Amino acid sequence: MNQNDVVVVIATLEAADGKESQVEEALRTAVRAVHAEPGCERYALHRASSSPTTFVMVEKWASGQALRVHGKGPALAELGKTLDGLLAKPMDLQILTPLPDGDPQLGAL
Template sequence: MAEPCVVVATMFAKPGQEELVEKTLRAAAPAVHSEPGCLRYALHRRIGEPGRFVMIEKWASKEALRAHGQSAALREVGAALGDALTGPAEVLVFDALPAGDPELGAL
């Protein structure tokens, strides 16, 4: 059975582009939520730093994550934000290491 993976993707908006970045990422969420294997796709912004956006994701498998990387939704986000970000997103992929309470100790 495939193991789920967790992704933390961080993006930095150029000054003045924060609203566009937020709007684009929010608009993409419903399409990503419907992708096979998407277990979580949740947008966050760092408190006190309006240009730093973090997407916390959980995918049913690394294969589902790879398919997401080729998805139309992600291509559309890339096209819309190409000039709005300071650089490419930092994408970190993690294997889950559940600990303690099954509900509290894992995403």
């Protein structure tokens, strides 16, 4: 794998009030499915320390092509259906190009 091909994604989702547990369970289900997808190097769920309704997925994909396949895959399609009506606003998606520096283990995901 060429480090230049790697894509990092930060997806932030805001659960509607009272829907936090449903959103968390849907995301956990997606995590287990996505881990088996080709090119998935990291797909890690987090909750914001300052807000119990805010969930953040940190993703690392071997390539833009792997991310595109993921975006059209069954796990994301199912997640979209499950989250329908459970979010306070649309998901915020940031697609990032890594700029590694310093220690290779510390300077990049």
